[in-house]
Amino acid sequence: MTAAASPNTRIEPASHATSGSEVLIGGCPVSDLARQFGTPLYVLDQASLTGMARAYQAMLDTYPGESLVLFAAKAHCNMGLCQLMQQLDCGLDLVSGGEVHTARQAGFNLANTLFNGNNKSDDELAYALAHGVGLISVDNATELEQLARVAMANGRHATILLRVAPGIECHTHDYIKTGHLDSKFGFDLSQIDAALKTISTANSAGNSPVLTLAGLHAHIGSQIFELQPYQDLATTMLAEYERIRRQHGLVMTHIDLGGGLGIKYTEADDPPSVETLAGTLVKALVDACDAVQYPYPKLLIEPGRSMVATAGTTLYEIGSFKHIPQLDKTYVAVNGGMGDNIRVALYQAQYTARVATRINEPHTKPVALVGRYCESGDILFDRLLVPETIAPGDLLIVYGTGAYNASMASNYNRVPRPATVLVKDGQAQVLVKRETWDDMTRLDLPLRPV
Ligand code: LLP
Numbered sequence: 001m002t003a004a005a006s007p008n009t010r011i012e013p014a015s016h017a018t019s020g021s022e023v024l025i026g027g028c029p030v031s032d033l034a035r036q037f038g039t040p041l042y043v044l045d046q047a048s049l050t051g052m053a054r055a056y057q058a059m060l061d062t063y064p065g066e067s068l069v070l071f072a073a074k075a076h077c078n079m080g081l082c083q084l085m086q087q088l089d090c091g092l093d094l095v096s097g098g099e100v101h102t103a104r105q106a107g108f109n110l111a112n113t114l115f116n117g118n119n120k121s122d123d124e125l126a127y128a129l130a131h132g133v134g135l136i137s138v139d140n141a142t143e144l145e146q147l148a149r150v151a152m153a154n155g156r157h158a159t160i161l162l163r164v165a166p167g168i169e170c171h172t173h174d175y176i177k178t179g180h181l182d183s184k185f186g187f188d189l190s191q192i193d194a195a196l197k198t199i200s201t202a203n204s205a206g207n208s209p210v211l212t213l214a215g216l217h218a219h220i221g222s223q224i225f226e227l228q229p230y231q232d233l234a235t236t237m238l239a240e241y242e243r244i245r246r247q248h249g250l251v252m253t254h255i256d257l258g259g260g261l262g263i264k265y266t267e268a269d270d271p272p273s274v275e276t277l278a279g280t281l282v283k284a285l286v287d288a289c290d291a292v293q294y295p296y297p298k299l300l301i302e303p304g305r306s307m308v309a310t311a312g313t314t315l316y317e318i319g320s321f322k323h324i325p326q327l328d329k330t331y332v333a334v335n336g337g338m339g340d341n342i343r344v345a346l347y348q349a350q351y352t353a354r355v356a357t358r359i360n361e362p363h364t365k366p367v368a369l370v371g372r373y374c375e376s377g378d379i380l381f382d383r384l385l386v387p388e389t390i391a392p393g394d395l396l397i398v399y400g401t402g403a404y405n406a407s408m409a410s411n412y413n414r415v416p417r418p419a420t421v422l423v424k425d426g427q428a429q430v431l432v433k434r435e436t437w438d439d440m441t442r443l444d445l446p447l448r449p450v
Helices: 030-037 046-061 077-088 097-105 122-130 141-153 188-207 230-247 274-292 343-349 437-441
Strands: 017-019 022-025 041-045 067-072 093-094 113-115 136-140 158-165 168-171 174-177 212-219 255-257 296-300 314-325 329-334 354-356 363-371 381-385 397-401 419-424 427-432
Touching: 022 030, 022 046, 030 041, 030 314, 030 397, 030 419, 030 427, 041 046, 041 427, 046 067, 046 077, 046 136, 046 274, 046 296, 046 419, 077 093, 077 097, 077 427, 093 097, 093 274, 097 113, 097 122, 097 329, 113 122, 122 136, 122 141, 136 141, 141 188, 141 212, 158 188, 168 230, 168 296, 188 212, 212 230, 230 255, 274 296, 343 381, 354 381
Parallel strands: 041 419, 067 093, 067 296, 093 113, 113 136, 136 158, 158 212, 212 255, 255 296, 329 363
Antiparallel strands: 017 022, 041 314, 168 174, 314 329, 314 397, 354 397, 363 381, 419 427
16 A cells, blocks of 8 residues: 555545635536536545555455455445446445345346345345355344255355354444344354354255355444454454364354444544554454464455545535524525435434535635425534635535445435436546436326225
């Protein structure tokens, strides 16, 4: 890696620039993007996406065994992004039939995918097996029996990981280590032996084995800034690998340590760079393997947010103003809000935003920046500093919206969801078209007389 820290440590996307009064992303002036594609608009910066993928790959290059970055598609999923991830030599972590289908439609090599989830349906499992999804992460005992049944009924074989709850949990800045974990995801470590028994019973039921256990899988949380939990995760997991080898004579070939690395949404955030994470996570795993001479399992990681969040910005057009003289407060409304970014209302998430068409003016005037949805809670910023001259028609840019914005968007109020464009070197291409009012009624059926 170069000396520059990975994009997740910056607020703005890698190609962010200014010219006169205006912001450019990927060499495209925001007003051109707004004119050409309309607003609200999700803009993805290809340089940041490439930068993060390369940073993670450089991290995995420090590992002496095989490795693969699986982009967690739940953070942002569309066909073009899947294709870009394939070009960047990443695999995918998929969590639903819809995500598997998107990857398949994109021509993604499904051998490089992992299918996750705590309650997959028979249809989803059968679809994944039929189309060659490389690994299935089995979440619980019910699903283990279900997968054996579905694989057998379809004449398929599944290579699996067991999702475990290793007793390490992070809620952003709050790291707890517990003997047993209250989580809806994964096997408790005390249940692994029973799972191994289920696997061997299933494998001896037919003519040939239906399940091959490749390894264990854990994910400890999201928007994590601390390094210690990653170190503990690698150590705890390898201790379990060694126990299984000792007690069952089974050497596992893969290890999946999940995602979770945080990003810089605001100046208050100080996430570690991928380079720093490499020094902790990879080193802890290598040390743990070396200590017991365990053959290095193929290392899988599943970053979602950190791969795409900083690459993404949302452009809105400023619309109406409401001033309340008694409170000396101004509400400024944009033409999007909780429909395209539910994270503020849902998690009280904090973002950074600027007026992208007056970027050279001092941002000194405090306003409440609100959305266009019919709900009082549709407030993107309780207090945002904007230029005194802000006026209808200006563009607002919100940074860090590349993860869990488009993928969690809704049609609340029957507002069409924004388009997504990918920008690079002054070129913009549409990855997802803007929905139309007709799309709002596309699945509706007229009332039948009864
Ligand atoms: N692997 C598994 C098994 C996961 O459950 C997740 C995220 C990831 C990987 C990717 O984690 P990341 O690198 O993105 O932190 N909607 C929330 C985030 C939910 C994360 C769910 N699981 C948000 O908007 O903050």
